[in-house]
Amino acid sequence: MGNNKKDLQVLIAGGGIGGLTTALYLHKAGIPVKVFESVTELKPLGVGINIQPHAVKRLFSLDLQDALDATGIRTARLSFYSKRGSLIWTEPRGLDAGYDVPQYSIHRGELQMLLYRAVIERIGTENVLTGHHLSGFEQDDNGVTVHFEDRKTGETIGSYQGDILIGADGIMSKTRQIFYPDEGVPVYSGLILWRGIVETDAYLDGRTMVMVGNATRKAVIYPVSQQSMNQGKSLVNWIMELPIHMDLPPKKEDWNRPGNKADFANQFQQWKFDWLDIPNLIDITDSIYEFPMIDRDPIPQWSFGRVTLLGDAAHAMRPNGSNGASQAIWDAETITDMLLEKDETVQALKAYEDLRLEPVSNLVLENRKTGPEKVMQEADDNCTGDCTHQCTCLARDYLETVASRYKKLAGFDTDSVNQQSS
16 A cells, blocks of 8 residues: 555445445555444444455454454364265365465454454544434535435434545445435345354364255354353354245345244254254254345446445345455455555546456355355265265365365465465
8 A cells, every 4th residue: 555645535334344444444545534334333243254364364454363363263174064964075274274364253243343443443433423324425526425314213414525435334235225226125045044142062173164954954153252262162153044935024124033943943953963963052042033145136336436335235145155244355455455546536446346346246146056055965966875974975076176166266265365465
């Protein structure tokens, strides 16, 4: 990051992972920034996510390594198992796979809060305005004027002027809706996810992410807390996934709601293995949440003059492959680099789009095919029932090819990450 652009004022709508990381990048580059968040108070809500090495390297460049290590688990392995509990495929992850940085499994809310604390510390509380929901904007050759309201009451709060507006306002982005008013609700995959977090004894090595089952019945499980591990326990994030035919409710509030164990637990009752008792994991969890697996169709344009989209607002994707947050972090670096490199603001936003739109759109579509997780269904289709501890239905060379292809598509193959400067 070379040129100083202290006269540029960037406004960011959205205080999630993408918006906050962008604010940190812009501040590091010497570009003034203000962040506007719809909720009145940020809290560590949500469940677990994974941050892949290509995104971790970018967060390390923002001096967040100590904060990540204090919170998240340095993921050691990813392992796929059949519905009978036999191992299909396992591979090392992060440092164990030869990357020069880790992969992290972490509580999404804790990641958002560590980013929020860093933003407050570096750009000041006066530049982070909560309770501000974007309602509209106008732009001309001189800049962009952005209007905000109280999301609960609809009351107008105020307007702010800047040179650029970055819409990092999530899968239900108001910024995106203004440019694509007929898009409607997100695309429902036909799958419902039940999610929970519970502290229990560690399974396997305490740092492994496991996926069990096939395309129509799947469990995803991984630990998310270094603090819990330090105390000899494991804070485990789990997801149970089943196909449910329904129309997606029009209101976002109806997507993420308390779940009922009676709706899904019986489908996993037989998944009691010597390395993990999945029925017990469900049974001992107090709070369970249910929501549909959704994404958005790729769109042909993100940048419109002085306004652009970032993160889920630009490319909401299914969680297959664990890449949504990582791609938003990559967006943050790219848009900052382009603002520094290009003389004209509009040109910079178009250059950001040119670099990011096509590869991320391809990833959205790949995740609809279940990404690297497709080997679980393929193993199930080819299984003779003779496999015990190790599934032998798919050739190792093929499994390696699937894993390698996805990493290259998503931009986190080992060579690409290790060649990036921090």
